Amino acid sequence: MKESVFISYSSKDFHKVRAIKEILEFNGISCWMAPQSIPTGSSYAKEIPVAIKSCKVFLLMVTSSAQQSQWVPKEMSLALTQSKCVIPFVLEDCTLTDVFNFFLTDVQRYYAFEISSDALKDLIDKIKLECGTYEGAASVVQPGEISEVEIWIIGKDRTFLNRELMRFLSALKAAYKQNPNAAYIDSWIKQYQLDRYGIGNVLEALEKCSVNLTGAAEIYIRLAVIYIHSGSRQYIKQARKLLEKAVTIYSSQAGGDEVGFKRIVYARWLMAVTYKQERNFGCANDLCEKLVEYIKEENQIFDVPYSDALLLPQRELAVINKEEIMSDYLMAHMEEIRMNPKELFYTQRRLLELFLLNNEFEKARDLLPEVVASFEKCRNHLDEIYHVGLYQNLFEYYSYVGDKESAEQYYRLALENAKKNYWKGKEQKLAHLKEVFE
Incomplete structure (x- = not known):
């Protein structure tokens, strides 16, 4: 049987497009989709070419990826040449290229x-009308392989x-401030619903449907920070x-953009x-060195000042390798970050x-007043992990x-803060140092 619909899409959007194909087929519409x-x-x-000729x-599934595809413009040109009914289904808010x-x-x-949620219904109605099988308003049938939350996401405004x-x-930040315990946060997350769906299911469905949102990225980063602070191996x-x-x-x-660039730097540094x-200093060192190179290359485009947290990997390398040359490098950039109290601290x-x-205790003694002074200027804006x-x-x-x-005074302050925040890893580190x- 010849398929009624030829689906043109980018392979990067496969999961999202496959979900729509399943819905169309459950509504009696035969589809041709590679591979x-x-x-x-x-x-x-x-x-x-055979499939386009017979459909x-x-x-046309329109996304940023589709416009960069080698195949999609060729398929579209062939379809228009053969006077096919072309239906552009724009899946994401993207600017059309000159070609499109x-x-x-x-x-x-x-x-x-x-x-x-009417997007899929309207699409089904339009296709059935063009194929001569329209019998009134179509109802979107949920196929077994596609979850309800995926269908909900596909039809929602980004x-x-x-x-x-x-x-x-x-809400996550507020919950963690109230009870800074990774286990508590895990339990709290399981109770949280977005619309009528659990937030965990929503995040999984977004990933499966290849819907990339900065809100999801920021949730992942915040959760990662919470897990890192816990000090627990499983959470790390x-x-x-x-x-x-x-x-x-x-x-x-x-x-x-610059914001995305800085967030990538931050996330990779956290890795x-x-x-x-985990005391895997080799991997930590390699990641930081690669991140330094990434910053050098990308910052030729963005030109973000070092005061905007771009010294993250260099600071980490200085401590991992105990290299004096890295301390000289950091000292050389001190003036650039002096107007940013947090980065200075x-x-x-x-x-x-x-x-x-x-064991350079004289240098430590000379630096101590400056560290304490910069800490006092920004302490109310710092995560308590930095206090500890x-x-x-x-x-x-x-x-x-x-x-x-x-x-003894500072040991007590560090331990009290660690216990208050359920940071078992910090407690163990302090006990070992003691x-x-x-």
Whole structure:
């Protein structure tokens, strides 16, 4: 049987398009879609022209990826040459290229991301009308392989989805502030629903449908930070997987921008931190070195100042390798970041940590007043994990120089904060340091 609809799409959108194909077929519409419809042993070049020639409707799935595809413009040109009914189904909010604008002049477009849940119904009605099988309003039948939440996502406005994800992110931050416990957050997340769907199911469906939203990326980064702070080995591995997803989302966005560039840097740096927590310093070092090169290459385009957190991998490398040359590098950039109190504190604290690791106590003593001063300027805007980090460094310094009273004071402050925030990894680290110095 010859298929009624030829589906033209980018392979990068496969999961999203396959979901729509399943829905069309469950509504009695036969579809041709590569590679599933290509016979074993045959080729794209042989089968595609035949399929287009025999179809009644040419369904064009419009996305950023489709416009960059080598095959889609060729298929579209062939369909228009043969006077096929071309239905552009715009799956995401993207600007049409000159080529697509030319091909689709005077062709009615269906904007799926704006039409919400009626998008699939309207598409089915239009196809059946063109194929002569329309018998009234079509009802979208849910196929067994496609979940309800996937169908809901396909038909939803991307702006709406992003807004709801950011609303969840705000609630997540509030929940963690109330109870900074990774296990509690996991339990809390299971109870949270977006519309009538669990947020976990929504995030999984977004990934399966290849819908890349910055709201999802920011959720992954925030959860990764929570898991990293927990210090638990099982959570650290989860954090790394979440960060990989966040990088994929930001990297997939056409053209990119400065915000995406900085978030990729941050997420990749956090990946290095996860390896460092596992004491896999080799992987941490390799990631940071690659990240330094990435920053050098990409920043030729974006020209983001170093005061905007681009010293993250260099600071990490300084501590991992205990290299004096890296401390000189950080010192050279100090003036550039002096107007950014948080980045100034982060850099000074890393230098203090490096001096302590290299037993350079005079340099540590000279830097100490500046570190404490920059900490006081921004302490209310810092995650408490950095409070604990500084208190630990001060405990180490005063222990090294023999000031037991000051050492005990900062040890107590570090331990109290770690316990309050359920940071078991920090508690264990502090206990180990206490044993070493005793």
